[in-house]
Amino acid sequence: MAPLKVGLCPALTAEVLNSLQHAGVRTVTEFVCMDLELMMTRCCVSYKDLVAIRKVLLVQFSAFPVGGSSWYKEILSTTAILSTGNSRLDDMLDGGIYTGALTELMGAPGSGKTQICMSVAIHVASRLEQNVLYVDTTGACSGRRLQEMLQNSAGDKESAALSRIGFRRIFDPWQLLDLLQKTKAAISKQSELFYSKLKLMIVDSVAAVISPTLGGLQTEGHAVMLNVSRQLKVLSSEHAIAVLMTNNVVQGELSEPWPGLGRSWQHIPNTRLLVQVTGTQDRQMLLLKTPRLPRYLSATLKLSAAGILDLHTHTGQEAQRQLEV
C-alpha cells in the first residue's frame, strides 16, 4: 500500500496530489481501484492526466509473470542444497536443507532438536565452509558443545569453523523481527564479509520466543508470528538462504503430536520433521510435511558427542503404522 507521492510520474504534481488527498485517495491501491470518471468529478483533475498516472502506476507496481523455463534456470543457479552431515537425514530431505525454503524440526522437550541444530551448524561451517547465523531464543546453545562436536569430526581449523557461526541470543519477538530486518539490510548492502557468505540461518526455537505473545487478549501475537514467517520466507527466497527452525509439540485431537504455535503456523514451513525419543541416545525422525518426497518416511539417528551419526532408514508404510500406534 504505497502512498501517493509527488514525482511518482510526471503528471502527479503537488496540486494533483493535494486534490486527490482531499478526495480521500492516499495510496496507489486506492487510486488504481477507483473509477476514473468518478474521480474526475470529485477532484478537478483532467481525465487524460488520471489515465496517464494510472498507466505509470500500474507499470511500476504490478507483478509480471515469468516463463517457466527461465524460472527453472533461475532456481538452478540460485538454490543450494546444504548437507546436514548425516546421510540418512539428507535422504529424508531429498539431499539436505534447501536454500529458499523453511525447514522445521518439531519435538518434545529433550528430544534433541537443539543437538541436531548445533550439529548441522557445525557441519555447514566446518565441512561446507559456509557461514551460519544461529539465533538462540532459549539459551540452550553453548560454545563448549559446539567445540566438542568439532573436535570429533574435523580436528584442525577449529577456530576458523567457529568464527563462521554468527551467534545471537534473543528473547523477544520484536528483537527477532529487528534482527531479521537488519540481516536483510546487511546482506543487500554487502557491507560485511560475514553476510556475503551466509547460507544457513537457524532459529532455535521459534516457539519459545513467539508463544508468550499468543493467547491472552491480544490478537497481535498472531500478527507478530505471521510477520516473522514472512520475513523468514523473504530472507530465504530473495537471498538464497536456508532456514532451519525448531518448534514445540502439542497434543493433537487424537493424541498424536502436532506442531505448536497453532493452525496458522502449520502452513509456514515447507518441510517438517518430527523428532521422537526411542532410547537414551536414539532418536527417530519422521517426515510429516514435504514438497518432494512421500510422507512418513522415517530414519533413526543416534545423538553422540559428535552430534548426529548414521543408522538405517525405514520405508514410508511402516513408519505410518508406527505413528498411528
Place this chain on the structure above:
Amino acid sequence: MGDVQGLVLHPRILAAVRKAKLHRHEEVLRFSPADLERLTHLSAKDVGHLVREVSEAVRQRSHAATALQLLLGDCPAELKVKFLSLGCPVLDEFLRGGVPCQGLTEISGESSAGKTQFGLQLCLTVQLPEEWGGLNAGAVYICTEDAFPSKRLTQMAQQFPTRGLVPVQVTKKIRFSDQIFVEHTADKDQLSKCIQSRLPILLERGVVKLVVIDSIAALFRGEYESRETARRAKDLQSLGAQLRKVSQKYSVPVVCINQVSAVVGKRRGNGNISSSQKVIPALGLVWSSLVTTRLMVTRTEHTVQCADGSPAVVRSLEVLFSPHLPNTTQYYIVDAQGVKGLR
C-alpha cells in the same frame, strides 16, 4: 491488594488504567506488557513505567532480609521463625526447638501409635509464655473421626505442672482446659467452612495460636470413589492451601494428624516410607507436596519401666522430611503425664 490509582504515575497513565477498568495491582500483573498496551492504549514506555511501579508496590508486601539478618533476628517479624515446644526437653532438642510456627507439620502413624497424644500435649504447651517455649495463647482442636478425648486431656492438664518443666508460679496462672476450643467436623466442606469463617475470628484476636486437625485422612478416605482421583487431588490442594495461608497469615503452627496406608507391591514413590518399610502416610503425593515437616510415629516392640513402675511401650518418632532436620529417629514413651522422650 492495593489500588493502582494510589501509585506515583503520570496522570495520563492513571487515566488510561482507570478507563481500562484495572483497579488493583493483581489485575495489572495478570497481563503481559503487550496485552496491557492493547488494553490501555498506552505506549510501550508508559506500560513499562506502569508495570514497574505496580511491581515495586507489590514487592513491598513481600518480606526481604539477608540470611545474616534472619539469623540475628534483625528482620521483619513475619520472617522470624518461632518454634512451639513439645513439652519435653529431649524431644525439643531432637526437633531443634519444637514444631515450627510456619507451614504444615504432619504427624502420621498407625492407630494407637500415639499421634493424638502429641496433639493434646501441644495444646497444653502452646499456652505457656513465650520464654518457656509456648505462644501464650490457646488452641483449636478439630476432630474429624472420634470424639475429643476430653478425659485424657483433663488428666494431662492436671499432671502438666508436675512435670517440672516450668515453675509452678507460671503454670498456676494458666487454666489449661479453658483455652482449648474443640470442633467436630464430619466432612471436608465443614472443615473448609470452619477454617474460612470460624477460625479467623479466634486467630485475629490472638486467642489461639495453634491448630490441630485430627485427622486429615478421615475426611478424604472413603468419601471419594477410586476414579475421582482428580477431584480428590483438587480438594486436597485447596484445603492444604487454605491451611498454609492460615499458618502464614497468623504465624501459627498447623498440625495435621494423618493415617497411614500399607505399602503394597511396587511402590510408586508418592510419599516417604518409614524405615519399617511397611507403611507410608496416606493421601499421596498431592498432600506430601503441601506438608512442610513430616513426622511419623510407630510402636516398637520394646517396653521400659516408667517412673511409677508400670511398663510403657517404647515408640519411635521419625523425621521423614523437614527443611532443617536430618532423617533421624527419637524414642519416647507415653505415660500418665503425657509424651516423654527417652535419652
Place this chain on the structure above:
Amino acid sequence: MSRHIGSYPLPPYLKSKLLAGGFSTVEDLEDVKPVELSKELKISPEEALEVLRVVQGEQKDPSSASSPDDGVKTALDMLQEEREQGCIITFCSALDELLGGGVPLTKITEFCGAPGVGKTQMGMQLAIDVQIPSAFGGLGGEAVYIDTEGSFMVQRLEDMAKAAMEHCRHIATVENNREQLEAMANFTVEHILSRIHFYRVHDWVELVALVNILPEFLQQHPKVRLVVIDSIAFPFRHDFEDLSLRTRLLNGLAQNCIRLADSHKAAVVLVNQMTTKMGHSGDGQAHLVPALGESWGHASTIRVLLFWEAGCRYARLYKSPSREEATVPYQVTVAGIRDVCIPNNMQDLSTATKEEGDSLGEHSQRKRPRVS
C-alpha cells in the same frame, strides 16, 4: 527493501492508523515531522512523537541484541566468554561432573523431585557455593533466594555455611596457598550469610512482581550470580481455575528469568515439584512427572530430576543441550549436599537404574541414613 510498519512494537490501533494513512514502510515516515503526522493521522502529538521515536530506531532498550553494525558475534567469541564466566561448583564432584563443571551461568537449571528428596537443600547449597572465592575456583558472587513455600530455615543454612567454610579452610591449610588463606578472611559464616538476599513471597502476584523488579536489584548488586526460586510450582498449583492464564504467567516468568540470566550473567535455579500422570506409555501405570505441565518443560535449559532408589538419593540429568543423560548418587548430610562413597556392589545399581529406563520415582525402602 524497507521495513514494514507492522514489524515495529507499536500499539495496534496506531499501526492501523498509519497503514490507513498510507504509511506502510519506514521510508514513508522519513522527513515527516511529528506535528504533520499527528495532524494527518488525527493522533496526539505525543503519540506521533512515540511513533517516530520507535520507527527511527532510537529505542534505548538495554536488553536488545547488538546490531550487526557492531560486527557479528561468532561462536568463537561465545566460547571465549563461556570459558571466562565459569560456573557454580558444588562440593559434590559427581554433581559437578553431571552438569559439566557445575551449575552454568546464563541458563535456567531446574531441579525437580518428590517431597523430602532435598530440593530446598540443593537450593541452599548452591546459594553458598556461588560465594566460594575465586582462589578456590569459585565465582565469589552473591545469591538471591526467593522462598514461595516457607520452607527456608536459616539455622540449616548456618550449618551448611559453617561446613563450607571449614572445607575451604582445610583445603587452604593443606595446600598452604597464600591466596586461598587470604580469601578465607572474607569467607566466614557471617560473610556468607550476609551475601544471601532472602525474599519471602506469598502468592503468584508477589512472585511475578518480584521477578519484574529483579533486573534493577541485580544492577544495584552486580555481584549476584545466582537466583533461586523455591519453588516455582507452589504458587501455581492451587486455585488456578484459568489454566491458560497460568500458562501465560509461567511463560512470562520463564522469559523474564532467561533474560535476567543472560543479561546479568547469572544462573537461575528453579525448584519444581512432581505430580502423578496416568500412564500413557502404554502400561496404564501412574508415573511421576515434573509439575506445571508439559509446556513448562520447554522453559528450563537444563533439567535435573532428584529421586530415591534403594535407600540412596540420585540425581538424573534429564534435559541438557550440552551433556549426555546420566545419573549420579549424592547424599544430604549435616554439611549439605555431598558425594556418596559407593561400595562396589552399589555401583551396579546406577547402571541398573539407567536400564530401567523411565522408572522415575520408584523408590523403595530408605534406610536410616547416617548423619556424618
